[in-house]
């Protein structure tokens with residue numbers, strides 16, 4: 001089996017939303033597919049009403065195929081400090097033409113303010129590894145893990161785009177969606193993420209710099225978070241760019257010229273790595289609050305999280321293969 005679903009960017013490509021349907025008859029929700037976590041949770045009929053502002057909720061009592069997972073609860077918190085928690089139902093979940101008959105659907109009783117404020121997202125679908133699923137007492141499998149054995153190929157691919165809809169495919173690699181070759185590197189899923197190491201980077205037309213970047217591929221993070229020395233190196237090439245603590249990162253004039261940023265993938269024996277190039281204009285993330293002339297950079301420091309995060313800014317410059325069968329990740333230009 002294989003499937004394909006369109007995914008649509010929010011403002012400034014802050015997140016990408018994909019429609020899934022849950023239950024019988026189907027209830028359609030718009031969810032954030034997130035390779036940096038492993039829980040499928042949704043706003044639900046049980047969510048504290050003051051914490052629901054515009055989201056569509058899943059109501060298991062209206063689904064003839066829903067069954068509560070007795071005694072199961074969940075509580076999750078994300079890198080940005082947001083959180084949610086609740087109880088668990090098993091129900092049929094369909095995405096891109098594929099169906100899992102008994103998917104753990106984690107129904108929120110509570111969500112933090114960041115989720116309440118995000119009116120366009122009705123929940124998250126984690127496509128990380130089940131080892132970090134937060135359901136207790138028994139962890140639950142992700143949608144991809146439940147599908148995997150039945151897929152033609154044990155892969156899913158992310159083809160995110162700047163300011164326009166892209167696609168998540170399951171079970172196959174669409175050879176018309178990228179240019180050149182896909183370069184595959186091993187992943188380390190010990191911490192439950194799609195962890196991999198880039199051999200280095202280049203700023204604009206500058207030389208490649210050999211500096212291992214240990215990170216995760218995370219569709220649920222908006223930006224590209226890298227070691228602070230690399231980030232400083234990039235913004236040294238941006239006129240007037242500076243680190244502003246009260247903005248929480250590097251900012252610059254919204255009309256400034258921005259160099260491309262390229263990161264390496266793989267290491268041909270002694271040869272140079274394949275490069276994924278992020279166009280400079282993608283690095284202009286958005287005007288900072290209250291300004292129309294000061295803009296916030298899409299490349300920022302990973303200082304407090306220990307690993308780098310190849311978020312949407314990096315992913316939308318590439319066609320990415322999340323290969324669960326061979327425990328590897330593939331990157332191609334497009």
Ligand SMILES: CN(C)c1ccc(C(=O)NN)cc1
Nearest residue numbers: 036078079082114115220221
């Ligand atoms: C508050 N929201 C919408 C979030 C969505 C996703 C994440 C995340 O770290 N995903 N890997 C954090 C927060």
